[in-house]
Amino acid sequence: MKNAIEIYDINKSYRNKPALKNINLHVEPGEIFGLIGPDGAGKTTLIRILTTLLLADSGTATVNGCDIVKDYKHIRTSVGYMPGRFSLYQDLTVEENMNLFAKIFGTTIAENYSLVADIYSQIEPFKNRQAGQLSGGMKQKLALSCALIHKPDILFLDEPTTGVDPVSRKELWDMLKKLKKEGITVFVSTAYMDEATLCDRVALIQDGVLLSVDSVDGIINSFRKKLISVKSDDIYRLIGDLRKLDFVEKAYPFGDCVHTILLDSEADENMILDALKNHNHINLSAKQVIPTIEDCFIDLMENHNG
Amino acid sequence: MDEKWIVEVEGMTKKFGDFTAVDSISFRVKKGEIFGFLGANGAGKTTAIKILCGLSRPTSGKVTVDGLNVYTQAEKIKEKIGYMSQKFSLYDDLNIEENIRLFGGIYGLSNKEIKEKSEILINKLGLQDVRKELLKSLPLGWKQKLAFSVAIIHDPSIVFLDEPTGGVDPITRRQFWEMIYEASSKGVTIFVTTHYMDEAEYCSRISMMVDGRIAAMGKPSELKKELGVRNMDEFFVKLARSK
Numbered sequence: 052m053k054n055a056i057e058i059y060d061i062n063k064s065y066r067n068k069p070a071l072k073n074i075n076l077h078v079e080p081g082e083i084f085g086l087i088g089p090d091g092a093g094k095t096t097l098i099r100i101l102t103t104l105l106l107a108d109s110g111t112a113t114v115n116g117c118d119i120v121k122d123y124k125h126i127r128t129s130v131g132y133m134p135g136r137f138s139l140y141q142d143l144t145v146e147e148n149m150n151l152f153a154k155i156f157g158t159t160i161a162e163n164y165s166l167v168a169d170i171y172s173q174i175e176p177f178k179n180r181q182a183g184q185l186s187g188g189m190k191q192k193l194a195l196s197c198a199l200i201h202k203p204d205i206l207f208l209d210e211p212t213t214g215v216d217p218v219s220r221k222e223l224w225d226m227l228k229k230l231k232k233e234g235i236t237v238f239v240s241t242a243y244m245d246e247a248t249l250c251d252r253v254a255l256i257q258d259g260v261l262l263s264v265d266s267v268d269g270i271i272n273s274f275r276k277k278l279i280s281v282k283s284d285d286i287y288r289l290i291g292d293l294r295k296l297d298f299v300e301k302a303y304p305f306g307d308c309v310h311t312i313l314l315d316s317e318a319d320e321n322m323i324l325d326a327l328k329n330h331n332h333i334n335l336s337a338k339q340v341i342p343t344i345e346d347c348f349i350d351l352m353e354n355h356n357g
Numbered sequence: 358m359d360e361k362w363i364v365e366v367e368g369m370t371k372k373f374g375d376f377t378a379v380d381s382i383s384f385r386v387k388k389g390e391i392f393g394f395l396g397a398n399g400a401g402k403t404t405a406i407k408i409l410c411g412l413s414r415p416t417s418g419k420v421t422v423d424g425l426n427v428y429t430q431a432e433k434i435k436e437k438i439g440y441m442s443q444k445f446s447l448y449d450d451l452n453i454e455e456n457i458r459l460f461g462g463i464y465g466l467s468n469k470e471i472k473e474k475s476e477i478l479i480n481k482l483g484l485q486d487v488r489k490e491l492l493k494s495l496p497l498g499w500k501q502k503l504a505f506s507v508a509i510i511h512d513p514s515i516v517f518l519d520e521p522t523g524g525v526d527p528i529t530r531r532q533f534w535e536m537i538y539e540a541s542s543k544g545v546t547i548f549v550t551t552h553y554m555d556e557a558e559y560c561s562r563i564s565m566m567v568d569g570r571i572a573a574m575g576k577p578s579e580l581k582k583e584l585g586v587r588n589m590d591e592f593f594v595k596l597a598r599s600k
Contacts (some may be wrong), residue, residue: 090497090524187398213523216397216552217593234494242524243589245555255527287538303531304538306558307577352528 053116055080055205055236056101061110063259064094069258070096074110077111078238078252083231084239085250087344093242093259095135098209101238102132115204128156135210137190145174145193148182149200156201163202166233170226171196195226206230208239212246224249231333244345255281255348262351270347276300277313279320280340283332292330298322303349310346311337361388363515363546364409368417371404378404380532380569381418386515386562388414391537391547393557393577396566397597402550405566406517407550411435436465442519446504449493453484456492457507464511478506505536515546519544523553534559554589565587565596572596 056078063071071093072303082167086094097260099105101114103123112119114126139148142250146160153159164171171193177185182193191211198206206225212220224246227237247267255262257272263270283289286304293302293311298318302311311323320337327335342350364386371379379401386392396402407413409422411431422429423437447456454475461471479488482502492500501521508516518537522530537559541547549560557563557577564574573580573596577589586592 064462088527092526165367169388217554218397218597221594231435243553243555283471285542287542290538291450291537304534304559305530305531306555349527349531352526 054078055082056084056114056238057114058097058101059110061097061107061109061112063093063100063105063331064198065304069259071100071107074261076254076258076261078236080236081231081234081328082251083227083239083249085253086238086256086347087244087245087253088240088256089242091255091258093244094256095209096130096259097256098207098238098240102130103127104205109227117253117276128201129204130202131198131206133194133198133206133208134210135213136273137194139182139190139194142181143317144179144181145185148193148197149178153200154195154341158201160200160345163200166202166230167196167199169229178214187214188198188216188222191215191219191223193222199230203235205236205238210239210240212241212243215323220246226304228244236297241285244343247344253344255344255349255351257352257355262348262353262355270344271342274342276350277316277339278342278346279311279313279323279335280305280308280342281311281320281335281337282308283335286334288330289327289335292332293329294322296326306347310340312350360436360463363388363390363423363542364392364548365419365421366582367410367419369405369420370414370416371401371408372416373453374496377569379408379415382483382566382571384564384571386545386546386572388514388546389541389544391541391549391559391561393556394550394566395552395563395593396595397552397555400566400597401418401569402566404480406519406548406550409434410438410440410517420462421481428445435589436511439464439516440515440519441504441508441521443514443521443523447492447507450491451489453479453488453503455505457510458594460507461510464513465544466511474510478503483507498525498533501525501529501533502536504542505533505584509540509545513545516540518547518549520551520556521549522551552593556591557589561570570577 054077056072058076061071063088088094100107102262103119103126115129117125149160161200174189174192211223230237252266254264290302293299293309298314300312300314302309320339362385367383368381369379370381375498394402408415408427411427411434422434425434457475459470477487511598520532562576564571581592584592586595
């Protein structure tokens with residue numbers, strides 16, 4: 052089966068400042084693909100290029116088999132796009148916004164109602180309210196309904212969970228899983244590393260460069276170092292103490308623990324406990340843990356920066 | 358011994374007409390503690406923070422910040438606190454030195470103190486070469502570190518951080534948390550409001566607001582155990598939905 056998205060050597064600069072450098076990746080049909088990276092990494096630029104809203108400086112890409120430059124009109128009818136900033140008409144009502152989008156794409160709310168029913172039914176009681184008067188969570192549901200009203204093959208979402216509380220975040224991801232079941236390919240960007248685990252595959256992006264493209268398991272399996280999670284009641288002092296140990300490569304805060312990467316494979320958590328036993332730490336503990344995507348991101352970032 | 362309470366709140370209530378935004382909440386925050394103040398949008402977090410910053414008066418209840426009464430000493434409280442938010446902190450169209458000078462002045466430092474503190478701060482953050490550059494030319498991570506340093510430039514008793522680390526890369530974010538740990542180890546109380554649960558994991562203690570009340574309070578590790586959830590995200594969803 053042909054790929055939903057194929058990207059070859061895409062470069063883009065803004066006033067000589069590179070935003071994307073040699074991007075190559077493909078997205079398989081029907082997968083949830085996550086573009087994961089911090090603010091300013093180039094996520095929005097890449098999405099805008101793929102949705103034909105911005106031209107790359109060099110390189111090519113196809114979306115749904117169509118070239119992003121030559122066939123831009125066709126792409127626009129076959130994809131859905133939910134931008135990071137709320138961009139519906141604030142002075143139109145919920146229903147008017149929906150009707151407008153349906154009409155632009157030559158369809159009706161009724162025709163694809165089943166696809167959006169889950170989300171739209173939650174905001175339908177407010178269908179006569181102006182979009183500008185909705186709460187953040189409801190605005191997002193409306194934006195998603197509008198992006199889906201023409202039953203796109205591929206849905207692009209740019210940071211849909213930024214500024215959203217965990218309950219709405221969970222609802223959104225549940226929704227994306229349902230869309231996947233409908234056969235829609237989902238291309239979603241996020242700055243929250245933990246959301247990577249909800250994707251089939253991810254691309255980690257930093258400073259316009261792809262650090263890795265793989266499944267989350269694949270990325271975690273390629274982390275070859277030994278990672279020890281160390282805890283004590285005084286995290287700040289613990290970080291300093293761990294960094295002084297000659298068998299520790301690095302130590303950094305991670306939630307309520309300190310993640311410690313060991314230099315040689317012979318070393319282990321007992322060596323840490325032993326080395327710190329005279330440092331007066333209260334409730335000191337250490338155990339080996341499986342790295343999270345954030346640990347991998349840190350490691351890849353440092354390797355990349357040399 | 359040094360169990361000094363910087364925030365003491367007892368039965369704090371705030372009503373707007375018929376609507377009770379904050380419903381008789383009670384909690385205390387210890388000196389040097391990193392306290393996470395969590396809740397969904399609309400749970401009453403912002404209302405509560407405004408009261409603690411001396412910007413709004415509670416309808417009823419006892420509230421003190423660093424021993425000062427919010428009803429009668431709100432102006433004094435403003436001198437004792439620092440504030441930083443991801444959305445608003447420094448001015449993009451002022452340079453780094455100007456930003457420090459402006460906020461130093463607002464926080465009531467003398468010109469001499471501002472000069473001394475500016476030097477220390479610029480050296481500590483390694484900003485010597487860019488001190489005359491406009492803030493907007495700085496990467497987001499640097500802005501955040503600078504914003505935090507400025508928020509504690511007047512050695513406040515407590516600093517309020519509103520969703521401080523959203524969107525930055527994981528390395529910068531850890532440097533930022535180390536700065537927070539450092540400040541806390543020097544006795545500055547840190548009050549973090551956030552609905553990003555991975556930030557909550559860094560706090561020594563958190564409270565979770567649901568519909569104007571505190572639904573849970575304690576160490577993140579104990580709360581996770583209590584509710585039988587793996588992470589703070591699940592904790593949040595479970596509590597916010599159980600209302």
